Amino acid sequence: MFLSKNLKYLRERNNRQTQENLADALGITRSAVSSYEDGRAEPKLVVMNRIAQYFNITLDQLLNVDLSRMREEDIARQREVSKYASAHNLRILTITVDKENNENVELVPEKARAGYTTGYSDPNYLSNLPKYQLPFLPQGKTYRAFEITGDSMLPLLPNTIVIGEYVTNWTDLRDGQTCIVVSKNEGIVLKKVYNRIKDRATLLLKSTNIQYRPYEIPAEEVLEIWKFSAYISRELPEEVHSYHELREAFDRLEEEVQELKTFTKAKA
Structure with a gap:
């Protein structure tokens, strides 16, 4: 963790604030601030939150990011992306209901x-969709159905209807979870999602079809994420064991290459 290093950096950057002044602002003792900066002690969670709020950063940035190596605008951008991804700034989801006030499952056909x-939050647009x-x-969750195109997510075939559960906090997603991702530039895609918000303010999207390269999209471009719940198809997908074994091997290779790139950048 970078807690001790970050605390000293943030204090000195703030008009070279003294430990005593910071202690007074946080409601703790000067000796406590000194022990935190020296790494001799760790603050309780409530104090960590107080420190993060005081310096207008996220708790994750305080603990896991070397702030001394980041520009101020990068810190601010990452802070806003983290808040957006965790729904700290509320994203309003528009829904429709039936006559009994039960939520509908709206279908977004091809x-x-x-x-x-552009219409995902427009009640008029949603009212014209099949329900x-x-x-x-x-029960108790919000769902939406999407008709997928292409063959990037085999064994699911084109024109399969995928039903997704609405995800409020994107940081809760497990790496490799299949999701429908709605974004400004990419539109609607069904992919395996890998969370890179903390490190690079992005999401890494992968296909199950190895002919398609994985790619990253900025988290601030994402409009909605729907976690895979079920699918409806006119055809029964065939399970090809050799294909899935190859897919798993390819995924492992991709992860190793990604880790190597990250390690190389960190040393540069």
């Missing part, structure tokens, strides 16, 4: 995909 990135009640889905 012909409506192009307008979804369904799907009793087999767990």
Whole structure:
């Protein structure tokens, strides 16, 4: 962790504030500030939160990012992206309901995909989408269905309808989780998602079809994320064991290459 280094850096950057002044502002003793900066002690979580709020950074930045190596604008950008991803600044989800006030599952068919990135929060746009009640889905959650195109997520075939559960806090996503990602520039895609928000303010998106390269998108371009819940298809996907074994091996290789790139950049 970078707690001790960051605390001293932030204090001295703040008009070369003294340990005593900072202690008074945080409601702790000067000796406590000194022990935190020297790494002789660690503050309780409530004090860590107080420090992060005082310096207008996230708790993750305080603990896990070497702030002395970042520009002020980069710190601010990462802070805002982290808040956006965790829904600290509320993202309002527009829904429709039936006559009994039950949430509908709206279907976004292929012909409506192009307008979804601008109409996703427009009640008039959503009211014109097909709507369904799907009793087999767990209750108390919000769902939306999307008709997928292309063959990037085999064994799911083109025109399969994928049902997603709305994700409020994107930082809760597990790496490798299959999701429908709606973004400003990429539109609607079904991919395996890897969270890179803390490190690079991005999401890494991977296909199951190895013919498609993984790519990153800035987190601030993402509009919605829907976690895969179920799918409806007119055709039964075939399970090809050799294909899945190759996919797993390829995923491991990609992870190793990514780690090597990150390590090389860190040493540069």
